[in-house]
Amino acid sequence: MSTLVAPVQESPSESSRVHYLNVSYGIKSWLFTTDHKRIALLYLGSITFMFLVGGIAATLMRLHLIEPQGTLFEPGTYNKLFTIHGIVMVFFFLVPSIPATLGNFLVPMMIGARDLAFPKLNLLSWYVYIVGSLFTLYAIIAGGVDTGWTFYTPYSSNYAHSEVIAVALGVFITGFSSILTGLNFIVTIHKMRAPGLTWFRLPLFIWAIYATSIIFILGTPVIAITLFLLGLERLLHIGIFDPAIGGDPLLFQHLFWFYSHPAVYIMILPGMGVISELVTCFARKRIFGYSFVAFSSMAIAVISFLVWGHHMFVTGQSIYAGLIFSVLSFLVAIPSAVKVFNWTATLYKGSISYQAPMLYALGFIGLFTMGGLTGLFLASLATDVHLNGTYFIVAHFHYIMVGGAVMAYLGGIHFWWPKLTGRLYPDGWARFGALVIFVGFNLTFFPQFMLGYLGMPRRYAVYPAEFQVLNVMSSAGASILGIGYLIPLIYLFWSMRYGPPAGPNPWRAKGLEWETPSPPPTENFEEIPVVTEDAYNYARSDGGTRG
Amino acid sequence: MASLLHSGFSCVATVLTAIPVRPTAASTIADDVDKLHFTLTGITFFFTGIIFATILYFMIKYRRRSDNERPADIEGSLPLEIAWTLIPALICAVIFVWASSLYFRNSRPPVASTEIFVIGKQWMWHLQHPEGPREINELHVPVNVPIKLTMTSEDVIHDFYVPAFRVKKDVLPGRYTSIWFQATKTGTYHIFCGQYCGADHAEMIGWVFVMTPTDYAAWISGGSRNESMAQVGERLFAKLGCDTCHLPDGSGRGPSLAGLYGKPEKLRSGETRPVDEALIRQAIVNPNSILLPKYPPIMPTFQGQVNEEQVLQLIAYVKSIGTEERQTNSK
Numbered sequence: 001m002s003t004l005v006a007p008v009q010e011s012p013s014e015s016s017r018v019h020y021l022n023v024s025y026g027i028k029s030w031l032f033t034t035d036h037k038r039i040a041l042l043y044l045g046s047i048t049f050m051f052l053v054g055g056i057a058a059t060l061m062r063l064h065l066i067e068p069q070g071t072l073f074e075p076g077t078y079n080k081l082f083t084i085h086g087i088v089m090v091f092f093f094l095v096p097s098i099p100a101t102l103g104n105f106l107v108p109m110m111i112g113a114r115d116l117a118f119p120k121l122n123l124l125s126w127y128v129y130i131v132g133s134l135f136t137l138y139a140i141i142a143g144g145v146d147t148g149w150t151f152y153t154p155y156s157s158n159y160a161h162s163e164v165i166a167v168a169l170g171v172f173i174t175g176f177s178s179i180l181t182g183l184n185f186i187v188t189i190h191k192m193r194a195p196g197l198t199w200f201r202l203p204l205f206i207w208a209i210y211a212t213s214i215i216f217i218l219g220t221p222v223i224a225i226t227l228f229l230l231g232l233e234r235l236l237h238i239g240i241f242d243p244a245i246g247g248d249p250l251l252f253q254h255l256f257w258f259y260s261h262p263a264v265y266i267m268i269l270p271g272m273g274v275i276s277e278l279v280t281c282f283a284r285k286r287i288f289g290y291s292f293v294a295f296s297s298m299a300i301a302v303i304s305f306l307v308w309g310h311h312m313f314v315t316g317q318s319i320y321a322g323l324i325f326s327v328l329s330f331l332v333a334i335p336s337a338v339k340v341f342n343w344t345a346t347l348y349k350g351s352i353s354y355q356a357p358m359l360y361a362l363g364f365i366g367l368f369t370m371g372g373l374t375g376l377f378l379a380s381l382a383t384d385v386h387l388n389g390t391y392f393i394v395a396h397f398h399y400i401m402v403g404g405a406v407m408a409y410l411g412g413i414h415f416w417w418p419k420l421t422g423r424l425y426p427d428g429w430a431r432f433g434a435l436v437i438f439v440g441f442n443l444t445f446f447p448q449f450m451l452g453y454l455g456m457p458r459r460y461a462v463y464p465a466e467f468q469v470l471n472v473m474s475s476a477g478a479s480i481l482g483i484g485y486l487i488p489l490i491y492l493f494w495s496m497r498y499g500p501p502a503g504p505n506p507w508r509a510k511g512l513e514w515e516t517p518s519p520p521p522t523e524n525f526e527e528i529p530v531v532t533e534d535a536y537n538y539a540r541s542d543g544g545t546r547g
Numbered sequence: 548m549a550s551l552l553h554s555g556f557s558c559v560a561t562v563l564t565a566i567p568v569r570p571t572a573a574s575t576i577a578d579d580v581d582k583l584h585f586t587l588t589g590i591t592f593f594f595t596g597i598i599f600a601t602i603l604y605f606m607i608k609y610r611r612r613s614d615n616e617r618p619a620d621i622e623g624s625l626p627l628e629i630a631w632t633l634i635p636a637l638i639c640a641v642i643f644v645w646a647s648s649l650y651f652r653n654s655r656p657p658v659a660s661t662e663i664f665v666i667g668k669q670w671m672w673h674l675q676h677p678e679g680p681r682e683i684n685e686l687h688v689p690v691n692v693p694i695k696l697t698m699t700s701e702d703v704i705h706d707f708y709v710p711a712f713r714v715k716k717d718v719l720p721g722r723y724t725s726i727w728f729q730a731t732k733t734g735t736y737h738i739f740c741g742q743y744c745g746a747d748h749a750e751m752i753g754w755v756f757v758m759t760p761t762d763y764a765a766w767i768s769g770g771s772r773n774e775s776m777a778q779v780g781e782r783l784f785a786k787l788g789c790d791t792c793h794l795p796d797g798s799g800r801g802p803s804l805a806g807l808y809g810k811p812e813k814l815r816s817g818e819t820r821p822v823d824e825a826l827i828r829q830a831i832v833n834p835n836s837i838l839l840p841k842y843p844p845i846m847p848t849f850q851g852q853v854n855e856e857q858v859l860q861l862i863a864y865v866k867s868i869g870t871e872e873r874q875t876n877s878k
Binding site for chain 2: 075076079146148154155158159160243244249250283284285288289290291292314315319322323330331333337338340341342344345347348349350351352353354362365366369370373376377380382383385386388389390450453454455457458459460461463464466470539
């Protein structure tokens with residue numbers, strides 16, 4: 001899963017064919033590429049690296065928490081670890097994960113275009129991402145940051161003695177990468193669909209990416225402004241957030257969550273899109289209730305901007321404001337539930353096979369259901385008072401972000417890997433890896449629901465002894481989860497060189513991306529296809545062409 | 548071998564029984580919150596179970612038997628879509644009403660609450676009883692008496708959290724927040740800081756001691772206790788020179804503060820605000836933001852000259868010179 005590897009060795013029959021990986025060689029041909037497929041691979045390598053950084057931080061945290069007094073670190077160091085884990089995983093892995101890799105690769109392929117609308121802008125957004133990442137990595141090496149990924153003021157603005165500015169700048173810069181990517185997707189989806197590919201024939205992955213792009217361009221500027229103000233406050237003490245000079249520390253939280261709650265949907269919506277592709281392919285069925293799944297993505301994108309106050313029920317916010325945010329938070333649960341029911345119904349009377357991508361998809365549905373339903377505890381005012389700021393929250397959002405978004409990401413990577421590389425990976429190992437991840441994940445995070453209800457606050461470097469048993473269980477699960485993530489890393493690397501050739505459509509899936517050779521040629525399609533049928537028309541023929 | 552297995556199982560069983568499933572419930576609201584919590588837990592398990600069971604059933608029943616299967620072509624079903632939109636919506640509506648009404652009830656302290664003041668500071672809790680005793684990281688309260696905590700922070704945002712009471716509220720610099728609880732069982736319960744506040748956040752913890760009324764009475768009057776908060780506040784009032792303008796008979800350059808607490812006060816801006824803790828605090832640290840129609844803007848700010856604890860003492864003094872009737876009300 002790295003980018004700058006040598007192109008794969010071709011089997012004799014394929015060796016003559018020119019495709020996007022072997023069209024040119026050398027590091028320059030990658031660093032100056034405007035091919036959306038190559039840029040997708042650049043992103044894939046960069047975010048995998050950031051995932052490892054965030055994952056190492058998480059592993060160290062879980063190791064530390066095996067004993068109530070902590071085993072490894074000073075409290076200050078522990079605080080830096082969870083901050084790094086949060087910032088790297090949210091801003092540098094989850095937010096770009098599916099859109100920047102699979103989205104970049106698939107949006108033009110799925111709509112029958114030769115590239116995104118603005119190929120150079122696409123390359124620029126990768127460079128912007130890299131610059132933002134470097135600022136953040138520099139800050140980690142230069143001493144770290146200890147504000148939590150939420151940067152709450154006035155701690156971050158007036159009290160923290162760590163590299164707040166460098167990290168905030170890193171996140172600020174990376175935000176522009178999201179904005180540019182979102183803009184590129186929206187224009188591409190509007191203007192570059194193949195003839196006959198109407199909005200309601202689009203794969204649901206495209207709908208999900210479209211909804212995500214809207215949040216990218218509407219939400220990201222707000223976090224940029226917020227972090228800019230935080231930097232000004234920290235450097236110049238201008239009194240926006242500092243109550244001692246007339247500022248309001250809660251204003252920061254309003255601004256922060258106005259972006260960061262929609263950002264949750266930036267992370268999960270593309271995953272939902274991936275799941276729609278996977279479930280239909282491996283059940284050989286069209287999606288159940290296409291328009292309901294499509295519109296639920298849009299509903300989620302819109303409502304997600306109106307629920308930020310549910311992060312602030314215990315800040316002293318007016319109880320009437322709490323009421324409004326509570327009802328809106330319940331409202332956003334409903335389109336999510338609709339999606340889960342539709343995916344499940346898609347399996348009905350299908351022809352279901354269980355290759356690795358499908359195992360990830362089914363795992364996603366189960367874990368996302370758990371994550372979504374535990375969100376109701378936090379939308380409910382009376383229970384949120386007790387659970388807010390505890391491990392219950394940690395468990396809840398990891399069920400959504402890891403059980404949901406990361407499972408979908410891995411499922412998508414496994415599904416489109418043959419298209420990305422032209423190679424097959426060993427399916428047995430892949431199924432085994434999916435199972436290990438599922439077990440490890442649940443063992444890590446289920447005990448945290450219990451810990452939170454028992455009252456253990458999050459972000460504690462040391463804790464009362466009565467919480468130890470559950471913490472040890474969680475740490476044990478984390479070690480299994482860690483191994484689970486290494487398994488795909490190994491066999492996917494292996495497959496790039498040694499995997500058997502995949503052929504254009506190993507899953508016999510529907511969708512324009514499967515109608516080109518694997519790996520695709522630089523121009524994606526020899527001729528722009530003409531689309532004459534709905535998405536997921538598996539009943540018409542058993543895979544293959546559709547137009 | 549069998550005995551080894553057996554000891555293995557009993558070992559696991561011991562570990563599992565060592566995991567509590569419900570935190571101590573020691574306040575009047577705890578049982579109600581837990582009822583809602585367990586209802587939601589039931590809903591979660593029920594729907595997760597249904598989804599898992601359905602997926603499992605479909606997985607087995609509709610597993611691919613041959614590569615050339617041609618499954619049914621089903622586009623969807625409007626009645627089903629309506630059903631699985633409305634049913635979750637209905638459940639959400641019921642939970643919302645239940646949770647919100649409970650929250651509203653839990654948010655309002657009874658009129659007759661005993662007031663205690665909390666100041667959060669990196670990384671300790673200062674607690675101050677109006678009668679005078681001050682505590683650090685410990686809070687002694689009588690059982691079965693409603694207690695209202697008025698809280699503020701000297702520095703960053705903290706959060707006062709007592710899991711056994713199911714209460715939690717952020718403690719903010721520059722303003723007052725409050726919570727209340729009524730303990731139902733004597734005992735010792737955790738106080739946690741629930742909002743990350745810096746290096747020793749995890750050490751910003753303490754204990755609530757819930758005592759029988761007799762024990763509490765002995766504790767509050769025992770030892771060589773200091774003066775009451777109001778008495779300290781009165782001395783401070785004189786020391787800072789407040790009494791040179793705020794003369795009790797109203798003839799000074801500032802308004803008399805006697806009998807002021809709890810009354811609505813019309814400001815120069817036209818706004819009318821009740822004289823409460825927040826207004827008095829604002830008058831001390833930022834007097835020009837709440838000018839009164841009849842008085843010139845000559846009061847200097849005392850920000851930086853008094854800490855949060857002293858502000859609370861001054862407030863206690865102003866409250867103590869309120870009318871007799873109000874005084875008993877606020878007790």
